[in-house]
Amino acid sequence: MIPELGHFALILAVLVALVQGVLPLIGAQRRDATLMALAKPAIRTQFLLIAFAFGCLMYSFATSDFSVANVAEHSNTQLPMRYRIAATWGSHEGSLLLWALMLAGWGAAVSLRSRNLPDVLLSRVIAVMGLVSVGFLSFLLFTSNPFLRLMPAAAEGQDLNPLLQDPGMVIHPPMLYMGYVGFSIAFAFAIAALLGGRLDATWARWSRPWTTAAWSFLTIGIALGSWWSYYVLGWGGWWFWDPVENASFMPWLVGTALLHSLAVTEKRGTFKNWTVLLAIVAFSLSLMGTFLVRSGVLTSVHAFATDPARGVFILIFLAIVIGGSLTLYAIRAGAVGGGAAFAMISRESMLLANNVLLVVACASVVLGTLYPLFLDALNLGKLSVGPPYFEAVFFPLMAPLVFLMGIGPLASWRQVKLPDLATRLKWAFMVAAVTSVLLPFTFGHWSPLVALGLFLGLWVVAATITAIWQRLSRAPQQGLAAKLAANSAAWYGMLLAHMGIAVFVIGVTLVKGYGVEQNVPLDVGQGVTIGVDTFTFRGVAPITGPNYQGLAGVVEVSRNGKVVETLRPEKRAYNSGMTMTDAAIDYGFFGDRYVSLGEPITDKGDSGAWSLRVYVKPFVDWIWGGAFLMAMGGFIAMSDRRYRLAVKQSLAGLAGARAA
């Protein structure tokens, strides 16, 4: 009964979404207040219906209702409750339902938070989101119904993929989808602006906080995914440039460009066409990412081979949504217009450089990800594109970007004098340069790439501190607290996010430069020494989990003859038949000690020697710490008061102008 209710709620939701997508749009065109007024109740109803459906699916998982095919395939009675709940979005169908829920959730949030938006704009925004929702919900209902019954019901479920039975995996997809789907708001605003032909600073101010929110969630989502692959996959890497990762990284790069371009549009009224295009592209890449992951066109053919309907459906959906909006762009972008002029060296030109670098970086990721597909489609052979390509292309693009990041916040709009900028930043430059040349010696060996990476990170830190110092020392207010309060939350958020990039760059540089990876065969009692730490293998012992059996190795870490830490890497055999390794990690501010269990290598079986992976990863946690700071910066920036006040003021301004 419960699954049928969920199914029914989904059918109602698609009907409501259809109303939401069509009638307010007509209303906005005809200036019909009654039709436009449908937008808000429609999106809220749609959200409640999908939330209800989602709850029904979750209930089926929680109660292990194996008469639902989706539950039988992805859950098990031995699965702990928290993973049963998480299994709701662990399957193809469930994750799409989560996608639709997020989309409706963002839409409902817009309807609640935008009380001061003009009706015409709001109804168009909500209607565009409704149309996207129609596409997604029909995809769910026609090709990926999560509520399909299994006749006869299974006695026991097949269990959730063990790789997903992990706390990181429980929150990674919701965060990632919050980000992906959040770009739909910037997209909807862009389409609404193109339809209305009016695009100004107010428009940018409305869409900015939403874009920042989406970007922050996406940042957290990607970082969690990266962290998860680091500790679950057992080989100590944090980014592999595989198509699924790239699928999330592409919208992030364009989303970052969009954030900066929106700033220019808001402050200076420039970059209008470009901002609109970025908003369309960011969401298009989110959709394309979903297509790439869900259709199996790049990674796994089996998901698709069993059901060709899915791939074709998403492709048609993509063609309509993206093709339609780009057509609209081609027709209307000319009407939107350019903007105010700016000098060769100004904050605008630096943000333009930022945009160009980010978009080129994104294009190179798209090319690398799809290149095998292009070649295959043209019958030019099969190949795969790996990390060497991405690293070779990425570094030369990111280095100037990070360098500019130090200068940008100090540059003024319209025009800036280069000598003046140089005077203001010379100390930051010198401190960063000297430190980055000397610091590598404390780690042992010196290499130019490490010095360069450190320089970029330290440069951003030093330049950011300079920016804060100069802003505060010039502030007319008395007392530090008053000086601090004189600056906007958006400004602090921006600086914090830039600091996050610096922390990230330093982490990447040091782990690449000084990480040690050893794959060694160790007999019981034998040890291996890396730096100051000695890792001694003490054998393996059996362990039993709720739905798996396994072996836990014991590895003692000693320093100067004293045991400082005992690591227990595991190898688990799940009852569902899958095995996985679970690395043991001693996390630290200055680096991690990472041990994972390989295979037994003698004929004595488990009790003999084992191959072990012993890694020392200096500053690796700074990578995710940096990403976390970026996201925090985003959240602080979107809390800026002006986003709440601005709308009222501009309306008051309009009313005043009319009165005069």
Add this chain to the structure above:
Amino acid sequence: MKSLRFVLPLAVFLLLIGFLYVGLYRDPREVPSPLVNKPAPAFSLAQLDDPAKKLGPADMKGQVWLLNVWASWCVSCREEHPLLVQLAQANIVPVIGLNYKDTNALGKKWLADNGDPYKLSVVDADGRVGIDLGVYGVPETFVVDKSGVIRYKQIGPITAEALQQKILPLVRELQKS
């Protein structure tokens, strides 16, 4: 001319959609063998039934033949085995077995239990020839033409579909030439 600039994103996207559509019907996991259309690597291996005698691709020159990589430990080999036995009964094309990383006793017992579809089998106990052939999954089947050139490679078990639609038409065509 200025408005053409705004059409560019749409054009790029349409091109992309075209590629994605074609890509949907391709199998990204299918790895073509670099050996196809190259001469079969030369080897001369002991025969399973009579280790004193040897056989290699040179001995098969002048006829179209199949090389089937099998092992007694290979589970998927059991899947394709009935098809191979049928093929042998139809007497269309000689099949040479390559007993891969196996022991002679187990190999012989397996053929005795399941039927022997091979004209004869050769022994590749240490898998050296397997490396030359680029074997990465057992079973694998190669179609070799009269001049000793590999014309097709089937990775994994032969299916009835692959046999009817790819292997047999190719064999007939090669036998005519």
